Amino acid sequence: MTTGSLIGKRIPKLDAPEKAAGRTRYIHDIDLPGQLHAKILRSTQVHAKIVRIDTAAARKLPGVHAVITAADVPWQRPIGVAKDHLPLKRDRVRSLRDEIAAVAAESPEIAERALALIEVEYEPLAPVLDTEAALSPDTPRLHGEDLVWEAPGGRREVLHKASADNVAMTFDYAQGDMAQGERDSAVVVEDVFWLHYVTHCCLGVSGVIAEFEANGNLLIYSNTQVPFLHKREFAELLGIDPGRIRIIQPPIGGGFGSKLDIYPFEPIAIFLAKATRRPVKLVYTREEEFAVSPTRQPVLLRLRSGATREGRLTFRSVETIHDNGAYTSWGATTPFVMMQTFSSLYRVPHCSYRTRAVYTNNPYAGSFRGYGNLQATFAVEAHMDRLAEALGMDPLGFRLANAQDPGEITPQGMHFKSCGFKECLQTAAARSDYLGKHAENRARWNDGNPVKRGVGIASMLHVGGGAKIYPSDGCGTILKIDDFAHVTLLTGASEIGQGSETVLAQLVCEELGLPLTAVSVVNNDTDITPWDVGVHASRTTFIAGNSAIGAARKAKAKILSAAARKAGVPAASLSMKDGFILKGDEKLYELAKFLRSLHFSDKAELVMTSFYYEPPSRHQDREFKGDVSAAYAWASQVAEVELDTQTGIVRLVKLTAAHDVGRVLNRLGIEGQIEGGIVMGQGYALTENLIVEDGVVRNPSFRDYKLVTAPEIPEMDLSFIETMDGEGPQGAKGVGEAPAICIAAAVANAIYNATGVRITALPFTPERVYRALHGAAAPPVWTGAK
Amino acid sequence: MPLKVEIEFRLNGVGQRVSVAPDMTVLEMLRGALGLTGTKYGCGEGECGTCTIRVDGATVNSCLMPAVDCEGRELQTIEGFAVTPAGERLARSFVNHGAVQCGFCTPGMMMQAGRLLDSLEMPSRETIQRGIEGNLCRCTGYKKIIDAIADAAGKDAQ
Numbered sequence: 056m057t058t059g060s061l062i063g064k065r066i067p068k069l070d071a072p073e074k075a076a077g078r079t080r081y082i083h084d085i086d087l088p089g090q091l092h093a094k095i096l097r098s099t100q101v102h103a104k105i106v107r108i109d110t111a112a113a114r115k116l117p118g119v120h121a122v123i124t125a126a127d128v129p130w131q132r133p134i135g136v137a138k139d140h141l142p143l144k145r146d147r148v149r150s151l152r153d154e155i156a157a158v159a160a161e162s163p164e165i166a167e168r169a170l171a172l173i174e175v176e177y178e179p180l181a182p183v184l185d186t187e188a189a190l191s192p193d194t195p196r197l198h199g200e201d202l203v204w205e206a207p208g209g210r211r212e213v214l215h216k217a218s219a220d221n222v223a224m225t226f227d228y229a230q231g232d233m234a235q236g237e238r239d240s241a242v243v244v245e246d247v248f249w250l251h252y253v254t255h256c257c258l259g260v261s262g263v264i265a266e267f268e269a270n271g272n273l274l275i276y277s278n279t280q281v282p283f284l285h286k287r288e289f290a291e292l293l294g295i296d297p298g299r300i301r302i303i304q305p306p307i308g309g310g311f312g313s314k315l316d317i318y319p320f321e322p323i324a325i326f327l328a329k330a331t332r333r334p335v336k337l338v339y340t341r342e343e344e345f346a347v348s349p350t351r352q353p354v355l356l357r358l359r360s361g362a363t364r365e366g367r368l369t370f371r372s373v374e375t376i377h378d379n380g381a382y383t384s385w386g387a388t389t390p391f392v393m394m395q396t397f398s399s400l401y402r403v404p405h406c407s408y409r410t411r412a413v414y415t416n417n418p419y420a421g422s423f424r425g426y427g428n429l430q431a432t433f434a435v436e437a438h439m440d441r442l443a444e445a446l447g448m449d450p451l452g453f454r455l456a457n458a459q460d461p462g463e464i465t466p467q468g469m470h471f472k473s474c475g476f477k478e479c480l481q482t483a484a485a486r487s488d489y490l491g492k493h494a495e496n497r498a499r500w501n502d503g504n505p506v507k508r509g510v511g512i513a514s515m516l517h518v519g520g521g522a523k524i525y526p527s528d529g530c531g532t533i534l535k536i537d538d539f540a541h542v543t544l545l546t547g548a549s550e551i552g553q554g555s556e557t558v559l560a561q562l563v564c565e566e567l568g569l570p571l572t573a574v575s576v577v578n579n580d581t582d583i584t585p586w587d588v589g590v591h592a593s594r595t596t597f598i599a600g601n602s603a604i605g606a607a608r609k610a611k612a613k614i615l616s617a618a619a620r621k622a623g624v625p626a627a628s629l630s631m632k633d634g635f636i637l638k639g640d641e642k643l644y645e646l647a648k649f650l651r652s653l654h655f656s657d658k659a660e661l662v663m664t665s666f667y668y669e670p671p672s673r674h675q676d677r678e679f680k681g682d683v684s685a686a687y688a689w690a691s692q693v694a695e696v697e698l699d700t701q702t703g704i705v706r707l708v709k710l711t712a713a714h715d716v717g718r719v720l721n722r723l724g725i726e727g728q729i730e731g732g733i734v735m736g737q738g739y740a741l742t743e744n745l746i747v748e749d750g751v752v753r754n755p756s757f758r759d760y761k762l763v764t765a766p767e768i769p770e771m772d773l774s775f776i777e778t779m780d781g782e783g784p785q786g787a788k789g790v791g792e793a794p795a796i797c798i799a800a801a802v803a804n805a806i807y808n809a810t811g812v813r814i815t816a817l818p819f820t821p822e823r824v825y826r827a828l829h830g831a832a833a834p835p836v837w838t839g840a841k
Numbered sequence: 842m843p844l845k846v847e848i849e850f851r852l853n854g855v856g857q858r859v860s861v862a863p864d865m866t867v868l869e870m871l872r873g874a875l876g877l878t879g880t881k882y883g884c885g886e887g888e889c890g891t892c893t894i895r896v897d898g899a900t901v902n903s904c905l906m907p908a909v910d911c912e913g914r915e916l917q918t919i920e921g922f923a924v925t926p927a928g929e930r931l932a933r934s935f936v937n938h939g940a941v942q943c944g945f946c947t948p949g950m951m952m953q954a955g956r957l958l959d960s961l962e963m964p965s966r967e968t969i970q971r972g973i974e975g976n977l978c979r980c981t982g983y984k985k986i987i988d989a990i991a992d993a994a995g996k997d998a999q
Contacts, residue, residue, distance in 0.1 A: 065939075067936045067937050067939065068936070068939070068941060068942075070941075070944070071935065071936040071939075071941040071944070072932065072936050073944075074941045074944030074947050075923070075931075075932035075935045075936055075940075075941055075944075075947055075951060076879075076919070076920075076923040076924075076932055077878075077879025077880070077918070077919030077920055077923055077947075077948040077951070078879065078920075078923075079944055080878065081881075081945065083878070083881070083882060084872075084878035255979075256977075256979050257943075257945075257979060258881070258883050258889065258891055258943065258945035258946050258977065258978070258979055259881070259883075259943065259945040260882070260883075306943075306944065307943060308881075308943050308944075308945035309943045309945060309979050309980060310943075311979070340885065341883065341884040341885055341886070341889075551943065552942040552943025552944065552980050553942065554942070723938075723939040724939065726939065726985070727939045727942060727980075727981055727982075727985055730981060730982035730983075730984045730985065731942065731979075731980045731981045731982040732982070733982055734981075734982035734983065735979070735982075756884065756886060756888060757884050757886075757888035757889050757977065758886065758888050762977050762979070764974050764975075764977065764983075765969075765970040765971075765973045765974055765976070765978075765983040765986070765987060766967070766970040766971055766974055768970075768982060768983050768984060771982070771984060
């Protein structure tokens with residue numbers, strides 16, 4: 056059998072047959088012998104002092120093995136990005152989700168009954184329910200005291216210093232001269248935007264199993280997206296050597312950024328395993344998943360933008376206030392990504408960007424696919440339309456006039472080595488007849504028909520070649536070829552459903568001239584796989600792909616050099632294809648047979664090789680100048696909506712997407728990523744809304760939190776712009792987050808095109824749209840400093 | 842101790858006799874007492890469809906059905922369906938069309954699709970979309986699932 060190249064083909068996922076047969080064992084499906092079940096008691100108060108916790112009755116319940124509170128783990132250390140969050144709360148609760156006690160029992164039902172027997176007395180404190188209140192000088196500080204850690208020996212150490220105000224984190228950035236930007240502007244627009252709470256809704260709820268081995272080593276079955284980073288964090292938490300921690304990742308029922316941080320339930324399961332010397336399993340209910348998992352960070356954003364009469368952008372002035380919630384997770388760092396969209400999606404000489412993540416008693420925010428970019432793009436693309444209109448230019452032409460080109464180094468220092476932005480714009484616009492429809496829809500604003508059509512365009516820039524958030528962004532690969540030419544690929548890269556296992560296998564097979572059936576991928580055990588920074592930032596295909604290719608090329612070079620010696624020909628004249636070593640078209644050796652012939656020779660080591668890759672480019676400096684990725688992904692999307700002005704119902708009819716993906720590796724996989732991202736973006740724009748009132752999540756269920764269902768999806772037209780990135784594996788760039796980023800922005804522009812009404816707050820529910828159309832909307836108000 | 846009730850039913854073609862508590866759901870019985878973990882817990886209140894099984898041919902959210910109601914009925918779960926010719930054909934179609942990503946909704950989708958293909962030889966694309974309306978998927982955007990079902994029905998989408 057002769058195989059052609061695997062690149063660009065429609066390759067089914069390697070793990071799909073097991074999944075379709077219902078045979079895949081997720082964490083929920085694993086039960087260990089002797090395993091106990093854990094449940095967590097959470098606060099009933101949004102903000103309060105804990106006066107007393109009485110666990111006596113719970114401890115006496117038959118079947119209960121342990122009940123723990125903060126008093127039982129005085130050595131617990133704070134977790135999270137700012138280390139401001141104790142897994143079990145000591146003397147104060149700061150949100151309704153806060154963990155007060157936990158139980159390990161013979162069954163989940165017994166654990167649940169034990170929770171009901173725990174008495175907690177609170178002294179309520181005034182809640183801080185929004186960022187405006189939090190920033191007022193009269194409001195008490197939510198983290199106004201030092202967080203002191205009591206080491207086992209009695210030593211005390213401050214791990215999170217008392218904060219001077221309720222600001223958890225800031226990211227300020229500036230380029231150019233803002234006053235000059237204002238002077239250069241013929242038109243200026245300014246708006247306030249409100250981006251709401253949404254949550255990941257992974258179909259598989261969160262869960263963990265923790266077990267201490269007899270020698271004190273810790274084994275964790277975890278859904279984490281960053282096993283190697285968490286290994287280090289758990290080690291620090293427990294004060295043990297990271298080498299004594301092993302993390303196994305069973306297949307994961309959805310990630311989307313939700314599993315990038317450690318959350319209290321994980322240390323709590325570990326504390327209970329330590330207390331009981333038994334494996335402890337802790338799995339959320341769906342209600343817990345909604346109410347206590349971190350959200351996408353809600354943002355209040357004020358944007359002022361200007362342009363010259365000729366249609367060149369002059370400046371952007373951006374201020375944001377992020378509702379951080381009670382504790383700091385990755386959500387607080389999303390401004391880092393947002394600033395790139397403001398400074399560098401389009402060419403803009405002057406930019407000022409000021410952000411604050413603010414503590415409140417609301418649920419706290421984590422990372423979510425797109426990482427702030429949905430929020431930033433929503434504002435930027437609204438202004439691209441508004442400026443074009445103010446200038447009397449067509450919105451496509453105005454964008455093209457300001458779009459980035461390949462080779463550009465932006466004032467922020469991002470270097471766009473490959474850039475298909477203009478082609479994305481032109482392709483999406485042409486395939487959707489954007490300009491024609493745009494003019495046609497506008498002409499029908501006053502035609503008396505209550506049902507309107509609208510078309511809107513939006514584009515995005517996102518990291519596509521890893522993300523240099525950490526000092527290093529790498530991935531290790533070990534590649535083993537056995538006597539039968541079967542390859543085992545051990546990679547640090549995690550599979551969360553996105554298809555990394557398949558694309559890595561494909562890249563290796565492409566190098567070694569083997570069919571996909573010749574590869575097994577091992578990717579879920581920190582004791583076995585080499586290091587990787589984690590599955591996030593659309594980085595896996597790029598970083599882990601390059602790593603896998605590197606390992607395969609090393610193996611290939613060794614095999615071909617041995618074959619060249621044996622055949623007495625130059626290695627450069629040899630190749631590998633269809634399981635053979637070839638000279639030109641002539642089959643010299645069958646690969647498996649040749650590998651067996653190397654047994655016990657000094658060439659035997661050539662069947663084992665490893666490779667590590669890190670893209671060589673400059674990191675950002677302290678002023679956020681410099682590169683954040685080895686490559687950047689681009690996309691333009693056109694949304695077509697139908698809007699009923701009598702009900703406010705907006706239907707997404709069609710979505711035309713053009714993505715610069717570098718190169719398509721697995722067409723089936725990349726289509727799946729983009730279609731899934733589009734529909735997730737559709738939910739963000741139209742239906743999803745985590746309602747937080749008075750610090751309480753009011754809709755913790757799929758009944759009241761509306762995900763898009765099958766009948767509601769739009770027609771999707773996808774185009775791939777192949778810019779063949781020089782650093783990318785076979786030319787490819789990352790794509791995981793990109794498709795979700797533009798939809799809300801494009802839909803907002805489509806609603807304007809349909810009605811002439813600009814809505815600057817999400818989501819576009821019928822009520823919000825109806826009110827806006829009938830002059831009854833309350834647009835978002837800037838509540839930060841004037 | 843809660844009272845237990847002994848029930849008899851057929852599961853994936855095999856007779857079963859099980860003692861169940863009156864407040865136990867079919868989902869809990871399948872995953873716990875019977876060790877069949879292909880049927881998933883997604884929400885526990887009939888909103889996501891990950892726990893979909895067939896009971897006397899109809900699709901049911903097993904998280905909402907009391908186990909005691911299984912008495913005398915014929916149940917099929919993904920473990921049983923996946924090894925039938927129709928189930929194998931459908932699974933192949935799911936795999937080849939890229940209808941599986943994280944895979945957590947997949948068993949429920951397979952069961953719902955199986956019923957659809959049983960009751961309608963040539964479902965339209967719209968019928969398929971309506972048919973899986975109660976099954977949530979967070980990864981795929983549904984299109985490839987619809988394609989997979991349409992293809993397994995021996996008919997491309999209209």
